[in-house]
Amino acid sequence: MTPTVTLNDGTALPVIGLGTVQSEGEDMAATVTAALSSGYRLIDTALRYETEPGVGRAVAASSVPREDILITTKIPGRLHGYDEAKESARTSLDNLGVDYIDLLLIHWPLPKVDNYIDTWRAMIDLQKEGVVRSIGVSNFTAAHLDRLVSETSVVPSVNQIELHPYFPQADLRAYHAEHGIVTESWSPLGRGSELLTAPPVAEAAAAHGVSEGQVVLRWHIQLGAVPLPKSSNPDRQKQNLDIFGFELTDDEMVAISGLERGRIWGQDPDVYEEF
Numbered sequence: 135m136t137p138t139v140t141l142n143d144g145t146a147l148p149v150i151g152l153g154t155v156q157s158e159g160e161d162m163a164a165t166v167t168a169a170l171s172s173g174y175r176l177i178d179t180a181l182r183y184e185t186e187p188g189v190g191r192a193v194a195a196s197s198v199p200r201e202d203i204l205i206t207t208k209i210p211g212r213l214h215g216y217d218e219a220k221e222s223a224r225t226s227l228d229n230l231g232v233d234y235i236d237l238l239l240i241h242w243p244l245p246k247v248d249n250y251i252d253t254w255r256a257m258i259d260l261q262k263e264g265v266v267r268s269i270g271v272s273n274f275t276a277a278h279l280d281r282l283v284s285e286t287s288v289v290p291s292v293n294q295i296e297l298h299p300y301f302p303q304a305d306l307r308a309y310h311a312e313h314g315i316v317t318e319s320w321s322p323l324g325r326g327s328e329l330l331t332a333p334p335v336a337e338a339a340a341a342h343g344v345s346e347g348q349v350v351l352r353w354h355i356q357l358g359a360v361p362l363p364k365s366s367n368p369d370r371q372k373q374n375l376d377i378f379g380f381e382l383t384d385d386e387m388v389a390i391s392g393l394e395r396g397r398i399w400g401q402d403p404d405v406y407e408e409f
């Protein structure tokens with residue numbers, strides 16, 4: 135059973151989940167089916183990924199009770215606004231074939247569009263209506279979060295951010311901790327970069343007799359973050375979940391965090407827009 139962290143609304147969130155940004159020709163239903171069989175209970179998708187139907191088919195076919203699986207999805211930039219956000223949630227419910235969403239996030243703040251407050255107000259109402267269990271955001275900065283809370287008085291349960299040893303985001307993680315917001319890590323393995331071959335990662339893997347991927351995911355856990363590694367490979371899915379039988383030393387944590395060099399794709403939420 136994967137350990138959980140309690141969100142500010144009382145929800146128990148597994149401390150690791152499966153990402154579902156699709157690879158070329160991938161059968162997402164098969165990927166998620168394998169993951170559920172391996173013990174994943176948190177699945178991260180988005181309207182924009184076009185993987186909600188595959189996630190939904192896997193959940194429907196699984197012997198794991200629906201109530202034991204937490205599904206996260208996200209509202210894309212093209213559907214910011216009160217009515218649009220509600221439309222997005224309805225579309226995701228249909229795509230997933232479920233009657234509630236466990237965690238709904240705003241995918242990107244799009245501050246130049248400047249409509250994320252209305253989007254958040256819709257999500258607050260969706261939560262009150264029982265359509266959504268928990269509400270959060272993604273790619274929000276501290277300034278975006280400050281404005282959201284000052285204008286609505288509702289603190290997001292989660293902020294899902296780019297987080298990996300190249301970009302440890304210590305200041306934003308500290309802000310989250312001060313405000314009762316759980317940090318989720320996207321691209322936790324540095325998707326496709328050379329992160330897993332970095333010397334501090336390789337040395338820790340050798341010292342603990344685990345893989346480089348397990349070292350990096352353990353680094354997230356020990357930071358108090360919730361990583362969402364994506365793997366279509368059942369063996370690597372299992373490996374990624376098997377990170378609770380060892381502990382990185384303080385020196386190893388410092389060395390891995392010392393790989394800091396910045397964002398992988400330069401997606402600064404103050405200017406990056408995705409619709």
Ligand SMILES: NC(=O)C1=CN([C@@H]2O[C@H](COP(=O)(O)OP(=O)(O)OC[C@H]3O[C@@H](n4cnc5c(N)ncnc54)[C@H](OP(=O)(O)O)[C@@H]3O)[C@@H](O)[C@H]2O)C=CC1
Nearest residue numbers: 153154155178272320321322323324325347363364365366
């Ligand atoms: N909110 C947002 O804006 C964003 C959210 N996300 C979320 O985060 C998830 C994860 O991020 P993502 O960008 O997919 O990339 P990850 O950092 O999770 O890396 C995924 C890649 O790593 C490989 N991999 C997985 N496990 C291992 C392992 N143990 N050893 C070596 N390689 C491994 C996978 O290949 P293989 O499949 O062959 O194992 C895949 O190519 C996404 O799927 C999405 O759900 C991502 C980006 C932005």
Ligand SMILES: O=C(O)C(=O)[C@@H](O)[C@H](O)C(=O)CO
Nearest residue numbers: 155180241242320399401408
């Ligand atoms: O995958 C996501 O959720 C995104 O927001 C993408 O833009 C992601 O950042 C990506 O694909 C980067 O190339």
